[in-house]
Amino acid sequence: MRIISGLYKSRKIVAPKNLPVRPTTDMAKESLFNIINNNYYFDDIAVLDLFAGTGNISYEFASRGTENITCVDQDFGCIKFINQTAEAFKMPIQTIKSDVFKFLEKATLQANIIFADPPYSFEDAQFAKIPELIFQNNLLLENGMLIVEHSKHTNLSELEYYSYSKSYGGNVFSFFEKL
Numbered sequence: 001m002r003i004i005s006g007l008y009k010s011r012k013i014v015a016p017k018n019l020p021v022r023p024t025t026d027m028a029k030e031s032l033f034n035i036i037n038n039n040y041y042f043d044d045i046a047v048l049d050l051f052a053g054t055g056n057i058s059y060e061f062a063s064r065g066t067e068n069i070t071c072v073d074q075d076f077g078c079i080k081f082i083n084q085t086a087e088a089f090k091m092p093i094q095t096i097k098s099d100v101f102k103f104l105e106k107a108t109l110q111a112n113i114i115f116a117d118p119p120y121s122f123e124d125a126q127f128a129k130i131p132e133l134i135f136q137n138n139l140l141l142e143n144g145m146l147i148v149e150h151s152k153h154t155n156l157s158e159l160e161y162y163s164y165s166k167s168y169g170g171n172v173f174s175f176f177e178k179l
Helices: 026-037 056-063 076-089 100-106 124-136
Strands: 046-050 068-073 093-097 111-116 140-151 162-168 171-176
Touching: 026 056, 026 162, 026 171, 046 056, 046 100, 056 068, 056 076, 056 093, 068 076, 068 100, 076 093, 100 124, 124 140, 124 171
Parallel strands: 046 068, 046 111, 068 093, 111 140
Antiparallel strands: 140 171, 162 171
């Protein structure tokens, strides 16, 4: 994976092969960050990265100047890799090793952008629980946005707070916000 823009532009990060992850493609990530760039100042926001995996999305935020980034993942190897990478690049990324649903049930941490990249194999009910818990627990700051990455075979448009989706190949980003 590579960082698209910012301080660490073009830097390649190689994750261990044994991590249970599916990193967001560079094309999809670049398109996503163009959307975010049109709505937010990167140095002004707090980001919560759920199902963080390799930390790919968080590194992009950090490279663009975001200083308040929290990654949540239940896999120890993923958390260890994110911590090592963040330390090597001196990125302001905090990590929490936790099941995302348990974290969301108790979380008080608020963010402008919450990015969730759960396994594509999740059932519809599991996908639905992500925005449900986030909005129920008021985890988005005012004018905040939840972005859920999923496959083109999953449709989240019927969920409460759904705003719109953007597709990039087999990847889809669904955006949720309080209007």
